Amino acid sequence: xxxxxxxxxxxxxxxxxxxxxxxxxxxxxxxxxxxxxxxxxxxxxxxxxxxxxxxxxxxxxxxxxxxxxxxxxxxxxxxxxxxxxxxxxxxxxxxxxxxxxxxxxxxxxxxxxxxxxxxxxxxxxxxxxxxxxxxxxxxxxxxxxxxxxxxxxxxxxxxxxxxxxx
Numbered sequence: 001x002x003x004x005x006x007x008x009x010x011x012x013x014x015x016x017x018x019x020x021x022x023x024x025x026x027x028x029x030x031x032x033x034x035x036x037x038x039x040x041x042x043x044x045x046x047x048x049x050x051x052x053x054x055x056x057x058x059x060x061x062x063x064x065x066x067x068x069x070x071x072x073x074x075x076x077x078x079x080x081x082x083x084x085x086x087x088x089x090x091x092x093x094x095x096x097x098x099x100x101x102x103x104x105x106x107x108x109x110x111x112x113x114x115x116x117x118x119x120x121x122x123x124x125x126x127x128x129x130x131x132x133x134x135x136x137x138x139x140x141x142x143x144x145x146x147x148x149x150x151x152x153x154x155x156x157x158x159x160x161x162x163x164x165x166x
Contacts, residue, residue, distance in 0.1 A: 010058045010066070010094075012101040017046040022065050023053060023084075030067075030084035034145035037082065042070070045081065050074055054101050056085075056094050069098040071106065071114075078106035078157070080116035083125075095128050100162055103132075107157040114157055117143060117150035129153050 020042035028036050045051050055068040067085035071078055085094045103114060118125045134153035143150035
């Protein structure tokens, strides 16, 4: 079981292209070199129609970046493009907080389903997604740079049932 978030000043805020450098820095801290996205990649993604970034912040002024989720909603489908949590915030419920916020936002925009890929060997992420109600619907062989396979996961966005991942 994950420890509760220690600070009642945590918040999730929507961010735009002006935060691309912060998102890139968080991504760099969370992923191996070959998986990292740069500032320009985030700036381009955030200008795409239907793409949203939500960033978790913490601290007295809720200004310390703790993680983010980047997702795109097209009609009834929402795809998680990437999720990153700062190493110092892991195992504190931050990933669940971000994913629940993304699910609610997508459902509010009319999405009915959420999809994502996760490396088969990423057990902490797979555990989080399982707790959030995601189910495997496919496998993408050699999807990642190092040759790792990706599970394709999906879940319904029935607004009344966006729970889990605490």
